[in-house]
Amino acid sequence: MARTKDPAVRTLLVERAAHMLRTREPITLRSLVAGTGMSTMAVYTHFDGMDGLWKALRQEGFTRLAARFTLITPTDDPVRDLTALVAAYLRNALEHPDLYRVMFDETFALEDLTAADATLEHLVQAAARARATKRFHPDTVPLDLATQSWIIGHGLVSLVANGPLPPTTLDHGPFLLTSLFTGAGDHPDRCRASVDQGWHPA
Incomplete structure (x- = not known):
């Protein structure tokens, strides 16, 4: 039974x-x-068994990240929104550093890979809206830019949440994102304002 x-x-x-x-x-x-x-x-x-528990722990990390992303209400400034998602990624990792570490331990498979992929899709959609509103070049690939944004967030928080560097390391985030987004075609002054609003919401 x-x-x-x-x-x-x-x-x-x-x-x-x-x-x-x-x-x-x-x-x-x-x-x-x-x-x-x-x-x-x-x-x-x-x-x-225990293998299934570790899978569930990995999944829980992505579940909490997805929940954090849903708190980001889209605005008419998609560059601000993309920045806010990266900032939310950092906050989620710092609040759950051990779950964050397990999220990327591929020793165990995820329970629902689609649900995990959906977290990246939040960034893809923001990048696509930025392209559609001509903030980025027409040939910008939203998935590529979303991935590059994720890499910046992941690199920063990995060095702080479970790594050797102090929290002030995260202060480099706005500069890195501004460099990425202006490289994609955004105007430097407008980009800096959007990134600042997304990184430090009122």
Whole structure:
């Protein structure tokens, strides 16, 4: 007889595993359920074992990133919006540094690759709107520019969230994004204003 899956239990186990990562506790079947009143069978019921748990942790990182992106309301300034998405990416990573690290651990597959790809699509759409409004060159490829923007955000936050550099390293973000966007055709003065508004929203 199949065991009934409880979404609340699944969430509790994912949250507990994320907490254990954050506090550098070793995660095993027994340590994960210790003090929860559940048996180790709960991990098999909801994740088919520890490999499934790690997949769920990876997915949770992208789920939280997607939720953060949905808080960015599109405006009539797509360059500002693209910058705001990169800034949101950084904030999400700094708030969940251990989940962020697991997100890109390809030792385990994602549960839903499409949902993960959808996070990048937020940036692609902002880049496409910037091209459509003639902020970027007509031959700009939105996916390429979105990827380059993601690379800037990922590089910066990787050096701060789990790396050796201080948080002030993130202050280089506006300069890097302005350089990228002006290279794509945006006017320098207008670009700087948009990037500043996106990076430091009122």
